[in-house]
Amino acid sequence: MxxxxxxxxxxxxxxxxxxxxxxxxxxxxxxxxxxxxxxxxxxxxxxxxVGFDVDRIINDNGGITINEEESGLLSPKEVTGQKNILMYCTDDSDEKITFLCAVRFNMDSKQIKVFPISATEKILPLNSKNVNATSCYNHAGVLQLVESVEKYTGVEFDKYIGCKEGSIEGIVANFDELKFNFPDDMTFEKDSDSITFQSGSQTISDDAIYKILTYSADGNTTALRATLVISMFTQYFNEANIENRDNIYANIISQVYSDISYIDFVSYKDYLVVLASDQVEKQYSAVSTVEEFTS
Missing domain, CATH: 1.20.5 (Single alpha-helices involved in coiled-coils or other helix-helix interfaces)
Structure with missing residues (x-):
């Protein structure tokens, strides 16, 4: 050099x-x-x-916020298409499926269908035979469960959300008490514990919801639980909860197993506003067959 x-x-x-x-x-x-x-x-x-207001991404507390009009909840927009969600619950050992249902949000017809699927019947395809939901889950986890339910229904699911039985109370505690109509007097039992409900409409607590979803009872509990899910949708999807959706999401997501990311959740805002709005007429129904669910 x-x-x-x-x-x-x-x-x-x-x-x-x-x-x-x-x-x-x-x-x-x-x-x-x-x-x-x-x-x-x-x-x-x-x-x-996905709807972020770039000027307000970071709020005064250093958190992420969503763009909202100063007047509060935005008026419902016209949304189309559909979302199919698979919901499930396991026992606290995470080895047995105790509740399983498919939900279709059809924004074209404004129909929301809840299809309870038996967790015990051998109706779900796995390899060359049909097995129950628990066998699918234990074979290869939630992705296998989703795949088998997709083959059974002929429906592709956009997302899944599940939880252990012990998390149910913590999840529903984010919402107000629920009003529910019992068609008959019903007693739910598990081990040495039981709870009885008289027929008719009544307000039920977080603990009662947990027991209805996880305890055994005479009669068609699968259909009753589907009706309970519909009651949750119609009462929990309200303006106050939609405005507080960030906090609710943050409280719930740590208690569930789901592939719904925060960005997914943000992108669903217009769907949630429609579901919460009294201005949009919607039809909720519990269906009992694949044909009813897919029609």
């Missing part, structure tokens, strides 16, 4: 190999900077596409 003194400055003359190496480093640096810029721009437009 040659040095040429000129005043007080040092001028460095590099060899050909050194200049070549320098150009490679410079090109690599430019490539990295360009890649980072592309990623940042992609995230920027992704946030815009």
């Amino acid at each position: 040659n040095w040429l003194w000129h005043g007080n400055a040092d001028v460095v003359f590099r060899t050909y190999d050194e200049r070549k190496k320098f150009r490679r480093k410079k090109a690599a640096l430019i490539f990295v900077i360009s890649g980072v810029a592309v990623i940042l721009l992609t995230l920027f437009f992704l946030f815009l596409s």
Whole structure:
């Protein structure tokens, strides 16, 4: 390397190999900077596409917030298409499916169908035979359960959400008490514990919801539980809860197994507003066959 003194400055003359190496480093640096810029721009437009207000992404508490009109909940927008969700519950050992149902939100017809699926009957395809829901779950987890229910119903599910029995009370505690109509006097039992409900409409607590969903009883408890899920939808989807949806999501998501990400949840906002709005007429129904569910 040659040095040429000129005043007080040092001028460095590099060899050909050194200049070549320098150009490679410079090109690599430019490539990295360009890649980072592309990623940042992609995230920027992704946030815009799912409804974030970029000017208010970070609120005063340092959390993420959603763009809302100053007047409160936005008026319901016209939404189309449908979402199919698989809901399930396991015992606290996470080895046995105790509740399973498919839900279809059809925004074209404004119909919401709840289809309870037997957790004990051998009706779900797995390899070359039909098995019950627990066998599917124990074979390869929730993804196998989803796949088998998809084959059984012919419906592709957008998302799934499940929980252990012990988490039910903590989940429903995020909402007000529920009004529910019992068609008959019913007693639910498990081990040495039991709870009895008189026929007719009454307000039920978090503990009662947990027992209805997990205890045994005479009669068609599968259909009753589907009706209970519908009552949850019609009463829990209200304006106050939709406005408070970020907090509710944060409280619930840690207690469930789900592939519903926060960005998914944000993108469902217009669906939730329609479900909560009294301005939009909706039809909820519990169905008992695949044909009714898919029609």
